[in-house]
Amino acid sequence: MNLEEKLKKQQYKEIWQQYCGFLDLSMDGYMKIQRRLMEEQIQLWSNCGLGQSILKGKYPKNLDEFRKMVPLTSYEDYADVLLTKQPDMLPGNPVIWIQTTWEGGKHPIKVAPYTRSMLDTYRNNVTACLILSTSKEKGSFDVAATDKFLYALAPLPFATGLFPLALREEINIEFLPAVNDAVNMSFSERNKLGFKMAMQKDLGFFFGLGSVAYAVSLSLSSMTSGGGIKLSKLMKCKTHMILRLLQAKRRCKKENRPLLPKDLFHLKGFMVAGTDNMCYKDDLEALWGIRPMELFAGTEPSIMGTETWTRKGMYFFPDTAFYEFITEKDMMKNHEDPSYIPPTYLMDEVRPGEKYELVFTILKGGAFARYRCGDMYRCVGLENRDDETRIPRFEYVDRVPWIIDIAGFTRISENGIRSVIGLSKLPITNWVATKEYNEKNRPYLHMYVELEREALLNTAMSANILKDLLSTYFKYIDQDYRDLKKILGMDPLQVTIFTCGTFAAYEKKTGKKIHQMSPSHYELKELLDVQECLNKVR
């Protein structure tokens, strides 16, 4: 019986118990599920070709042995098997292959296999998210098969495209526009049509990347505020939507402000995913009148966690993956000295306040084991009285420092920047790159560069020229970077030119090289101070 049938039978308690019951788990109960499912996964994974390519003849029998024998892995370890899509080598039969771009990888894309049981789990957890997004308190929710869903995420073969498919197995919610039509549309076409349909049929749910949701919301506002509304358009709308539109128009005129989505739609549930959501949440709440609920998902792990009605940190689903955590300190130590093997902590060993890099092993026949996806989370508590939960709660911090992720759209690595500089043939001798936020709290990539002394004398070099040139090459090597401009309309690069010799002076002063990617706030400040001093001296 799926969600829709249960709703028909008014089994609300059962629905909550089935999908959101994991929130009531005790730490022991949670770990019991984790360990037991892991036992199954160890068997499957260790005995398959992929597992053996990493284990090299060893066969772990239990969790402890598994954690000892399996090294921490990254996509490189799987690339040969996964990119050639060899089902025989995998721990479970793949039903679908999900893909994403592989920035800085040896191949343009990454693919991840999904087994049927992974999809079953995914479906249940997606439904849990749907339910939780509408809930105001424990046990209460408001989902109906007649609801409409505006979906601002990429279609298959990207992971986000699974969402409507999985949800359709549970409840026949209408997606605006229909998934089959949406596949062949461009992003803006999809949004326009989606909004048009929403105007006619009303809207219950909205899900997108934080940044995209914001862009879409703004486009909604602009579409409605653009002068009068044609009668022919109104004719197609439902009566209550017409009433709502007229009311909203009147109210906005009175308050002298543009029409906002919240005037038109009373969302039941609002979900966002991706990075940098913190920057958009407040604005989105202002636009839609409801605070978005953050989900945590990725190509490799599918959906991993969700916030609840309190919107105060998220919980990892116990049956998607087996989670391990590396402390920030150990992670940095390992980054500087790759021979250092950082210890990992389990869900029942995390400490509140600590920042962790997530390591996961996909359960139910998944391919990835002890996989470092490069995401950082902060544990914000082990229990929560508001949610009545007894399992750890996390918040998403950002990508690992050596990857700069802008608005969940693109992931820029050190190698990426190097090749951009190389391609541009710009006389950049030294640089650091970091993610910063502008006055509107929007993220951008800030590059501080130092140029060759001769070049400064012989060629025209302003920050704007550098920015344009670098942007051109960023767009060339990174499709997502192009989309950032196209979809979000944002220009995510700023360049600051340092006085010649700044980096050398810094090194002299501190006795060490600065981290080129995301140097700490303190390091960057020191670098700026050094440059200031240099300028003063002159």
Next chain:
Amino acid sequence: MGTYGYISIIAMLCYGFMLLMFLAAKRNKIINSFLVVLLGLLFWTGGSAFMRAQFWPGCEFWYQVSLLGILLLPYAYCRFILAFGGKKSGVPGKIYLVVMLLCFWLNAQYGIFLESPNVVDKNGVSTFVYEIKPAIVVFFIPAGIFLIYLFMVLVQICKENPNIKVQYEPVVLGILALFLGNAFLGIPIFSGFPIDILSGVVNVFLLFYALIRRRLFRLQMLASSSLCYGVGFLFSILVFLNIVPFLQKIPGIQPDKNMTVYTLILAIIFLVIYTFFTFLWRLLIRSVFIREENHQAEKIREFNSAISKTLDLQEILDRTIRVMKELMDVGNIYVCMQNVPGESYRGVASDQPLSDLAFALEEENPMIQWLKEHEEPIIYRDFRYSVEYKSMWEEEKHQLDKNHTRYCAGLKDGDNLVGVVLITDSSAKKRLVYDEVELISNITSVASIAIKNARLYENACLEARTDEMTGLLNRKYFYEVLNEEFEKNKEASLALAIINVDDFKLYNQLYGVKEGDLCLQCIAGIIKSSVGDSGYTARYGGKEFAVLLPGYDLFSARNLVESIAKQIFVMNNRRTDMKLKAITVSAGISAAPYAAKNVKELMENVDLAVYHVKHSGKNGIQVFDTMFRNNKNENTTNREHIYREYESTIYALTAAIDAKDHYTFSHSTNVAYYATALATTLGMNEDMVEIIRQAALLHDVGKIGIPEYILNKAGRLTDEEYETIKGHVEASIDIIRHLPSLDYVIPAVIGHHERYDGKGYPRRIAGEDIPLTARILCVADSFDAMTSNRCYKKAFPVNVAREKLLQDAGKQFDPNLVEKFVECLDNGTISLVKAEEA
């Protein structure tokens, strides 16, 4: 009575029947409101029917009753709809009730709105003519307003909760039917036909259906006694009323004259009719509706009594499965049992003899965990929605899905979950019956108790029949089996073999009791696995095993025993930690009917065969031959003492010690003297004494490899030096190991520095785990060390050494041995060896 009358009567009966039924039901808000609807309808229909029949007390009265019913109805519906939607009844309903009651009272008093109809006699048929006044609108307006309100409430409820729409469908249809029925009254086709009343009946049935869908009604309610009497009463009244006019016409009875008789007869007739109908109703219900229930109860009773009479586990399981299969429409039933806590639950029984029972449920399976904590069975479909289900393995899910598992019930023994009953669906589309859960619960709880008893009995039986150490049958039970099998196999053959372990006492003395037990267990294992299901194995005596082989002849029995003997012989080669002596066995075989006529003779023959092997050098297999009987006493030749032949080797080794360190040599000979003396005192046999002597001579042979400066160091040894000294035990073993013929001294040598309290070296074993020979050496060794002059110490006097021994009894030394040794010192059996003058 025309059609009108009949339909009214049928409608009335229906209402009355339902009223009685629901009066007997467990009441809640919905049921109560339904009762009010029924009451309204009953008043309306009953009133109108009685009015037409012009029953007592008269048209006027019944008309008012009927009117009251009609007026009540909207209110009753309002209550029902609200209760059905889970809402509280609001103020409008009450206002309506008050207004309507007021109107009714006014009308009843003064006939303002609608007066009671006039009866007009037309050709002998009474018709009722109403005088319609404009004031009648007063009735219609509030009712109309109220109905609109009701409709709005309904829309509101459905809007708030779209899913309840489906549940309201019958209710709305019912009201619609009622409305249409009344509207059709005006259509000429229906004139004279009580379409309104018929629609009332349809309406009630639709409401009834809505209640059934909500599971507010069960068939068992039909059998309640109040309903039986009520229905009986209802029918009797009807019949009675119909026959009274005939009674009055019976000649000879004049009601006016003999009133008492007449009343009496009427009362009796009524009573008879009443009893008859009540009885009839009960019979009908019992045999039609609740026959199944009775059948079920009967079956469970049979099951209870059957399983309380048996202690056979398999039978209990079979019966449990059978009763479930009979009482429920299910697919297959499997029972899985756990033998030892911690193990998985393996399939042991099924309703299908050909079912594959080679499946198991892990103890960690979340379903098992759930059953452990709860008493009621799992409905698998519901379980799939629980959080516990999340930790289920895909393979487990697949297994359960493949069988279409529907229920899973636990068989409990106290808090222990000893077994699990899996019940599968007969077809995928079968709907769940909630009564089944209760039924399963009942059956499994009864079965659990029986299973507990059966297992206790089985365990007790097993304990009484088997030898604890080896797990084989014990001697007593073996005799039982032997007698049984002898009787069974009179026509065929029955072979018996007795396998006697050679020199087992020596083995125990060499390696300690623990190793001895281990050896017996290994032998038992070998015998058991070799014999398998083709015979019985028993521990016949301390070191004697019996093998009973039904259907075996002498030849095949001999082959089997040979294979067993071979396996036993190489058994100890597998040990890597220390070298153990090879075990040999002496086996005797005999078979009936070839060589024995009865059990006693068979046993005697086998014993004789074993005896024969023992006396012809052990390590052999002998099939009984009649010739044994005749030369029973021939074997009396003394065997050559086998241990003497190594004397020269020992001499060579001791000479080597002597050359290196004369002290060690003299120490070894002294120890040999003390140890043999002690062993003799202990009553050990000649062989053992000889072994101890040789072990004593060789016990420090490893010191050959230790530098002399350490051996003769005057001062305190450093830790390193002490470690080197300690190494002499292993060094000794290393030397002796290369002389296979002397391996029997190893246990004594390797253990002579072990301490009774387990703090010695090299193996840190304690107590009786240290071979007896080693314990003897330990005492002798220490005594000589204490009483000898060394470069680092003077010799202690005997009494000091004696005290020291006593002090360390139970710590370093075996207290029994010390006691014996001291006794010997005291009585002069052992005397101090005079130290050699250097």
